[in-house]
Amino acid sequence: MTIKGILVTLLAPMENHIAxxxxxxxxxxxxxxxxxxxxxxxxxxxxxxxxxxAIDRLNEDDPNKGNTIVSNGDGIxxxxxxxxxxxxxxxxxxxxxxxxxRRTAPLSVTPAVAISESEVGRDLMLRLSTMDRxxxxxxxxxxxxxxxxxxxxxxISSLGISKKFSYKETxxxxxxxxxxxxxxxxxxxxxxxxxxxxxxxxxxxxARNAVSGEPQKVLIVFDTKMSRKAARYFISSENEKTNIxxxxxxxxxxxxxxxxxxxxxxxxxxxxxxxxxxxNDLYNPAGNxxxxxxxxxxxxxx
Numbered sequence: 001m002t003i004k005g006i007l008v009t010l011l012a013p014m015e016n017h018i019a020x021x022x023x024x025x026x027x028x029x030x031x032x033x034x035x036x037x038x039x040x041x042x043x044x045x046x047x048x049x050x051x052x053x054a055i056d057r058l059n060e061d062d063p064n065k066g067n068t069i070v071s072n073g074d075g076i077x078x079x080x081x082x083x084x085x086x087x088x089x090x091x092x093x094x095x096x097x098x099x100x101x102r103r104t105a106p107l108s109v110t111p112a113v114a115i116s117e118s119e120v121g122r123d124l125m126l127r128l129s130t131m132d133r134x135x136x137x138x139x140x141x142x143x144x145x146x147x148x149x150x151x152x153x154x155x156i157s158s159l160g161i162s163k164k165f166s167y168k169e170t171x172x173x174x175x176x177x178x179x180x181x182x183x184x185x186x187x188x189x190x191x192x193x194x195x196x197x198x199x200x201x202x203x204x205x206x207a208r209n210a211v212s213g214e215p216q217k218v219l220i221v222f223d224t225k226m227s228r229k230a231a232r233y234f235i236s237s238e239n240e241k242t243n244i245x246x247x248x249x250x251x252x253x254x255x256x257x258x259x260x261x262x263x264x265x266x267x268x269x270x271x272x273x274x275x276x277x278x279x280n281d282l283y284n285p286a287g288n289x290x291x292x293x294x295x296x297x298x299x300x301x302x
Contacts, residue, residue, distance in 0.1 A: 010215035019203040038117040054196035106158035114146040179286035
């Protein structure tokens with residue numbers, strides 16, 4: 001099978017957390033972000049931060065990392081050939097003024113949202129002073145217990161690859177694809193992405209609280225087209241779940257389901273996914289490894 005998209009949707013329990021805090025809306029009361037229906041959520045921006053933090057750790061431990069890095073979110077270059085955040089997360093350099101200054105991210109996420117209305121509590125925090133001053137009192141909201149639904153998608157057609165448009169006068173007359181890394185490196189990056197979805201831990205305000213976004217249930221889909229429909233699998237009715245899986249089978253997509261509350265556990269699903277990835281091809285519109293160019297060379301920035 002030729003893989004064109006990899007979707008990971010999961011449910012992760014979070015206890016006594018403020019995984020993505022809001023503004024201090026009530027004086028010294030730190031609030032947690034909630035939707036109008038009472039469900040707490042973690043923004044897509046925070047989800048991307050946590051995912052790339054996990055990718056960074058995994059990449060540093062990988063003996064095949066070569067000279068690759070995961071750049072800081074506030075300093076993203078256009079060096080797709082070495083920077084995994086630049087490649088998978090995209091970039092925007094407005095000063096360039098043309099296409100070479102931006103890249104649409106192949107990796108997309110949804111906010112993490114509680115599947116049921118959240119019960120929010122409030123901590124009273126007292127900072128004692130050793131001097132003859134008033135003690136500082138503040139409160140902080142937290143959510144007691146949530147099952148968070150998270151979704152991640154990787155567009156394989158853009159992984160390690162850029163589109164280049166040709167123009168004559170003001171008319172677009174052609175599109176070509178530029179390959180920046182080898183097939184082996186593209187598959188390594190796809191594996192890092194999948195692995196990172198089960199090591200989500202670097203949430204806001206949680207350094208001392210050990211809140212985890214690691215999955216209790218997971219569905220990993222290797223798709224033959226770009227589709228995110230299966231992202232709603234875990235919040236669907238049983239009939240809709242059946243129909244989603246039937247649709248995947250009909251177009252020869254492969255999927256792996258894990259549930260730590262049953263014998264079909266999450267670890268087994270990830271092991272099956274890694275084996276499947278290793279034995280199948282990633283979609284490649286850009287040709288073989290002989291055509292590899294750096295981003296700067298391809299777009300005339302050397």
